[in-house]
Amino acid sequence: MRKNSNKIWIWIAALILSFSTLYGQKINQIAQIVGIRDNSLVGYGLVIGLNGTGDKSGSKFTMQSIANMLESVNVKLSANDIKSKNVAAVMVTASLPPFARQGDKLDILVSSIGDAKSINGGTLVMTPLTGVDGNIYALAQGNITLGESGGTLSGKILGGASVEREITYNLYNQESATLSLKSSDLQNAIKIQQSLNDVFRDAIAVAVDARTIKLKKPENLSMVEFLALVEEVEIDYSRKERIVIDEKSGTIVAGVGITIDPVVVTHGDITIKISDEMPDDPEAIKLEDGTMMSRAQGTISSTNGTKPTVSSVVKALQRMGATPRNVISILESMKKSGALNADIEVM
Known part of the structure; x- marks a missing residue:
């Protein structure tokens, strides 16, 4: 019986590797097993x-x-x-x-x-x-x-x-387990459910809410073997865009593809206009990523017809003399107006 179990384990592992070419994030990167924690x-x-x-x-x-x-x-x-x-x-x-x-x-x-x-x-x-x-x-x-x-x-x-003292957790003899997503998301919970059921060719996973997925161990695997395979399954993970700002150091971390829709923001003595049209200022400055910045008009626009990114806007604001506090306020105003579709986290 154990020999057959090993064969099934090898087959599932091979199937997981084939799924790896289709998905982007391993389950152990976006979820954790409930009860196994520090x-x-x-x-x-x-x-x-x-x-x-x-x-x-x-x-x-x-x-x-x-x-x-x-x-x-x-x-x-x-x-x-x-x-x-x-x-x-x-x-x-x-x-x-x-x-x-x-x-x-x-x-x-x-x-x-x-x-x-x-x-x-x-x-x-x-x-x-x-x-x-x-x-x-x-x-x-x-x-x-x-x-x-x-x-x-x-x-x-x-x-x-x-x-000196151990915390006992009888993982080996468990028949079921629970996954908890690090961030609540209904789509990701359903994707994990579908991916696991496809990989194991059985209804071993059920998403019960936006964060929780109940797992049932297959008969031919131990719980340790089962969870080791579950963690390696990859899914097409939907991740919310986020901008992280360290106010003290002025460091701003944002995804490369986060764009800003056309908008005009006035903050103190700084007025900035995000546009998808080229400025008519002959003294406009071309930044490293190709974004054009007009100091006279307070305009930031992209040269390739796409929307300016957060990175290019922050660089332009810094050239205009904006402080980290100014940048935070301007980005937060853009988010409230709907021009910026990303979460902002200030450290």
Whole structure:
């Protein structure tokens, strides 16, 4: 029976490869299996070995924590008698990946919560990390490495926590599973349903809403084999256009093909006209992508008869002296007017 199962698995894998030439996105890129996810862990601890840059003696919770730590090694001392500046109270966070086993190592983030000047060069003493249920799942300890951002009040310890408790998930013996789309979309849910049913030649998938697809395991495959094949199936994924703007740095990320319909926008002392006609200004500037910009007329137009793209409009606005805040406001106004069909996300 197992031999026949292997043959069926090979046949399905070959069929998936043939479908790969027809579709654009793998299912594991746009959906996740419900229940198989990371779990957040958090703990309170102490960083020691600081060269006078730790919490001041006025931080009562830090001094009390030091007293409690010393008492655990049979040194009894009142918190009021502790004047050390070489210790800092910190919060420790980590993510416990699915199927993590005892002894596995986790990266942790250590962040000061007191009035320490720096935790650079410090050592985190053993800190229990708990989940939302209050159980201890890992123990953290180690030397802190500060990040590249130059901050001195938080840092990482790579492999700084060891898993002590496992989260059980009996995947192998499951008969059904659920896919959850990362973005709700009725069309994509139906496409996944149709693609999976075509690949496995059976009604193993049912889209129950815009985000959820119920799966039923075929008899001749284990759940692990089944889900491994499901994740590799590709579909013609419909993705909404999005513009991402980092207001602080002025960075704007947008798809190459996002266009803007003809519109006139006035923002402060900036007036811009998006047109599909060539400007009659002899001093119009030709940008790198062929878009023409007329400073005198405040017009941006494409030379090949197509609509100007977001990229060309942003470049033109920057040449006009627009600030990142101006660009954000103008793009948002274009979206509200219906001239720009894309979601805008400001970071």
